Amino acid sequence: METLASKEGRGTELVSLYVPPGRQISEVVSMLKQEYGTASNIKSTTTRKNVQDAVVKVMQRLKLFRKVPENGLVIFCGAIPQNGAGSERIETYVITPPEPIQVYLYRCDSRFHIEHLQEFLKEKETYGIIVIDASATTYAALQGRHLERMKEITSGVPGKFRAGGQSARRFERQREAKLLSYFKRIGEHANEIFLPLPDLKGLIIGGPGPTKYDFQKGDHLHYTLKDKIIATIDTAYVGEQGIEEVVERSPEVLRRIRYVEEKRIMQDFLYEIGHDTGLATYGENEVRRSLKSGIVKTLLLSEGIDVVRVTVKCTACDYTKQETMKNHLVPDFEQSLNGKPCPKCAIPTIVVADAKDLIDDLAELAEETGTEVEVLSVETEEGQMLKKSFGGIAAILRYKSSN
Ligand SMILES: [Zn+2]
Numbered sequence: 001m002e003t004l005a006s007k008e009g010r011g012t013e014l015v016s017l018y019v020p021p022g023r024q025i026s027e028v029v030s031m032l033k034q035e036y037g038t039a040s041n042i043k044s045t046t047t048r049k050n051v052q053d054a055v056v057k058v059m060q061r062l063k064l065f066r067k068v069p070e071n072g073l074v075i076f077c078g079a080i081p082q083n084g085a086g087s088e089r090i091e092t093y094v095i096t097p098p099e100p101i102q103v104y105l106y107r108c109d110s111r112f113h114i115e116h117l118q119e120f121l122k123e124k125e126t127y128g129i130i131v132i133d134a135s136a137t138t139y140a141a142l143q144g145r146h147l148e149r150m151k152e153i154t155s156g157v158p159g160k161f162r163a164g165g166q167s168a169r170r171f172e173r174q175r176e177a178k179l180l181s182y183f184k185r186i187g188e189h190a191n192e193i194f195l196p197l198p199d200l201k202g203l204i205i206g207g208p209g210p211t212k213y214d215f216q217k218g219d220h221l222h223y224t225l226k227d228k229i230i231a232t233i234d235t236a237y238v239g240e241q242g243i244e245e246v247v248e249r250s251p252e253v254l255r256r257i258r259y260v261e262e263k264r265i266m267q268d269f270l271y272e273i274g275h276d277t278g279l280a281t282y283g284e285n286e287v288r289r290s291l292k293s294g295i296v297k298t299l300l301l302s303e304g305i306d307v308v309r310v311t312v313k314c315t316a317c318d319y320t321k322q323e324t325m326k327n328h329l330v331p332d333f334e335q336s337l338n339g340k341p342c343p344k345c346a347i348p349t350i351v352v353a354d355a356k357d358l359i360d361d362l363a364e365l366a367e368e369t370g371t372e373v374e375v376l377s378v379e380t381e382e383g384q385m386l387k388k389s390f391g392g393i394a395a396i397l398r399y400k401s402s403n
Helices: 002-006 025-039 045-063 115-121 168-194 211-217 239-274 284-292 327-337 358-368 381-389
Strands: 014-019 073-081 088-095 105-109 126-132 136-143 146-154 200-207 229-234 280-282 296-302 307-314 320-326 350-357 372-376 393-397
Touching (some): 014 025, 014 045, 025 045, 025 105, 045 073, 045 088, 045 350, 088 327, 126 211, 126 239, 136 168, 136 239, 168 211, 200 211, 211 229, 229 239, 239 280, 239 372, 239 381, 239 393, 280 284, 284 296, 284 358, 296 358, 296 381, 307 327, 307 358, 320 327, 350 358, 358 372
Parallel strands (some): 126 200, 296 372
Antiparallel strands (some): 014 073, 073 088, 126 136, 136 146, 296 393
């Protein structure tokens, strides 16, 4: 998505096409034919040619589908300058969305219209936040960048210093009892607020002073929530401001937690490799084979690999072939197919039908066999190792491969 968002045309010549499920391919093609005709009115020769070329490319791609896939189809196509003016090359991206799209849209603009796809990338995971001190507790939920304030309760616990004339022990006992009932209430409200949230990934507890630790020592939270505590943060403030502080620091906290997780995953893999247990493998071919035979427990992919799986198809016969290559080599490869005879029917009609990130390609294969997928950053030493020493693709196996 980032790649697509960064692409810019020289003029208004980048085509975005959204086809929702249920449309007829033929209907879309005839709409595109009209757009091709309309484009002949464009004054600038270059722009006109680029738009018309893009429309033709889109039609070609579209005709490779017998019918619109069940989630619909999105095609981006247009002349993208590679190295300044005059170096434009037609780039095409065919995307089958993860969920059904609703819009039917054709746009020709200086950018690709990716906004209707971005919907699907919205963060669904939710984090609960509780900010506690001896005077009050505030609850909030953080979903992606959206913060929802849920509740605030006050403690009713008196300050630490007794009024004159009161018995010190009696005062202390009363304070303890009030604190305990406050902790109970904190727990009850937390259970009520956070247990029903379906995508609750973790709980962060914040607050100034030691009260938040005292609360955590007791058994006031439902055990599933207790297990979800991922961090305890010292804040300067309570209430709304305390929540804001936690939110500000949450990316760093979540990243740190993820790094620990990534290190552990990679160390599990290295253990199998180091002890020669036969329960680990790496490299695209080996991993793909293991995935297909359903023996992969965890698939490890480095987000640092910029490699795509290209599908070549013949538009005249049923010839098809897949190849893996560096992302930046795709345009040259596509060019090299021009006029090349199909190995099967000898007609020069072979085209790139699809170029999919290798990460997505393998992740889809993993999904089919119920395999866990872990995409590791290159921010940790272990993540670097996955990328550099193991080609960015590795797997921990359920059992030894039979071959
Ligand atoms: Zn052919």
